[in-house]
Amino acid sequence: MSTNSITVKDLRKTYKVPEREAGLKAAIKSLVARKTKDVHAVDGISFQIEPGEIVGFLGPNGAGKTTTLKMLSGLLYPTSGELSVAGHVPQKREREFLQQITLVMGQRSQLNWDIPAIDSYDLYRAIYGIPQEQFIADRDKMIEVMQLKDLVKKPVRNLSLGERMKAEMVGALLHQPGVLFLDEPTIGLDVTMQRRIRAFIQEYNQRYNATVLLTSHYMADVQALCKRVIVIHHGKLLFDGDLTQLVERFSAQKTLVLTMSDMNGKTPDMAQYGTVVTQEPNRVVLRVAKSDAPQVTARLLADLPVTDLTVDDPPIEEVIESVFDAPETSE
C-alpha cells in the first residue's frame, strides 16, 4: 500500500542551452560549431515530505521550483538523483501514479475553454474511471464549497481569472489525488479569491490527508497553509524547516514599536536607538539589529516615557528577500 509521501535525493536537472555571440559572423559560425552551455536548473536538492504535510516551496523566479514540481509529477526526466512520489518513480509515468497526483499551474488552464467546466468534469470522470455516484457527490460538494454553482455552466472562456482558477481546482481534485503539486495557484487573484482557494486546499488536505507541495509568491498563502517551508535558490536548497525557524534564522533585524505618553512637545532623537521606520508624536517604529534588541529595549524603557513596547520580527516578505540575498550555501 503506497503512502502519499515524497522523497527527493540529490535531485539534479541540467539543461543544455545553445549559446552564441551576437551578429551574423557568430550566427554562421554556430551553424558549423554549435556551442552549448549547461544550465543547472536544479542542483542536488534533497528532502522528504510525509503524508498529509503541506509544504511551501519558495524561491525567486528561476530558482528551480517549477522544474522540481515537473520532475515530481513526471513531466520532466531528472538528469540524476532519486525520486519517489506516493511509492512510484514519477518519470515512469505509470497509470497508477498519474491517478494519485495532480499538478495545478496557476498560469495554465487544463479546462476546455469552449465548453462549460461541468462538461469537462465529465470527461475527467471518464479519464480517471471515477464511479458515477462518487463523482456526482464530490463534484457537487466541491462546487458548493467553491461557490461555483452557476459558473460551472458557463463556457470557461467567459469566466474571470479567479472563477476559472476555482473551476480548475475542482477539476484537478475530482479524482481525489493523494499528492497535490500546486504551482502559484493564487497568482493574479484578488484577496477574497486567494482566501477561498486557500481554505479549499486546507479542507481538502484535512479531509483526505493529502500531501501538498505549494509554490507561491504570496506569503499570505504560505503563512496560512504551510508550517514547513523549503527554500531553493539557483537550484540549490537553502532552507528546509519550520516557517518560524526561517524567520529566526534569516531575519537579522527586529522591529520595535513604541508608544509614549505626552512629551510636552519635545521630540527625542530616536536615530540614536536604531533606524527610524516611522515617527509620529507619540508612536515610533524602529528597526534594530537582532543582537542589539535587548540593550536597545532596555535603554528605551529607561530613557523615555514608554507606555507600550512590542518587539516583532520583520514581515515575512522581507525575511524571504533576505534569504534570497544570502550567499549560496546548501545544507
Next chain:
Amino acid sequence: MPRVQGFAQRVRTNLQVYAVGARVAILERLQYPLASLMFMVNVLIEPIIYLVVWSSATVAQGGAVGGYTAGQFAGYYIIWTFVRQFNLAVGPDNFNWRIKNGTLAGELLRPVHPIDIDLAWNLGFKVMQVVYWIPIGVILWLMFKPEVNPEAWQLLAFPIVLLLAAYVRFFVMWLVGLMCFWTERIDSLIELYFAAELLFSGRLVPLEIMPAWAQNVAGYLPFQWTFYFPIELLLGRVTINEFGIGVFAQVAWILAAYVGIRLIWVRAVRRFTAVGA
C-alpha cells in the same frame, strides 16, 4: 483515493473516454455553429472548384476525360466532400501548438494516452461535420446530377472502407505530428506532407487521370486509401479483387502507423520530459 485498474476496467475506462470525449467534441462544435459552418464552407470550396473545372473539361473534350463523364466527375467530387468530412484528422501542426501552449503537458499528466483523447474528440467532430454536410450534400446532388451506380455489395462495403480510410489518415497524421517533439520548425514538412497527399490521394484529380509514374508512386503511399479508394468504391468503379487489396492496404497502413506511433511515442515523451515545455 487511487483506483487501481485491471485490464477489463482499463478497457471500460477507454470506452467511456471515447463516449464522453466524443460528446465533448459535439458540445464544442455546437458552441460555435457559425465557426462550424465557415469550416464546412472552407472544406467544400476545394472540391467544388475541382468539380466545376472537370465538368467544363469533359464538355470541352466531347463528353469524357480519362474515362470519367461529367456525371461521374460530379459523383466523384460530391462523394469526395462526404469522405473529407469523415477523414478529418488531428493535423501534425496541432502537436506544435499543444507543446507550445502547455496543453500537452496537461495531457501527459492524465492516466490515459493522448491518442485516446484525440480519437474520442475526432469521433465527435466527424459526427457533427457529417450532420452539417447532409443539407449541403443534398444541394450539390440536386445541382450537379451525379452518376453514382454502386452495386449492393459496394454500398454495404462503403461504411467499412470509409471508417478504415478515416483511421489510416488519423494514425498516419498522428505519426507525422510526432516529429514536432524533435523540431519546432515542422511547417515545411507539413506542407510537403499535404502537397504529397493532394497529388497522390485522388484529392486533386482521380488517380486514373494522373500519369503512370504518379500512380506508381501512389501505390507506395497511404494517401489513395484515404480518398480515392472509398470514392471509387461508392462510384461503383471498384472490383471485388480491388476491394480486397484496398482493405488489406488500409489495415496494413493502420497497423504500420500504429506500431510506428507506439515505438516513437516512448522516445518522443522521453525527449519531451528531457527538455520540458
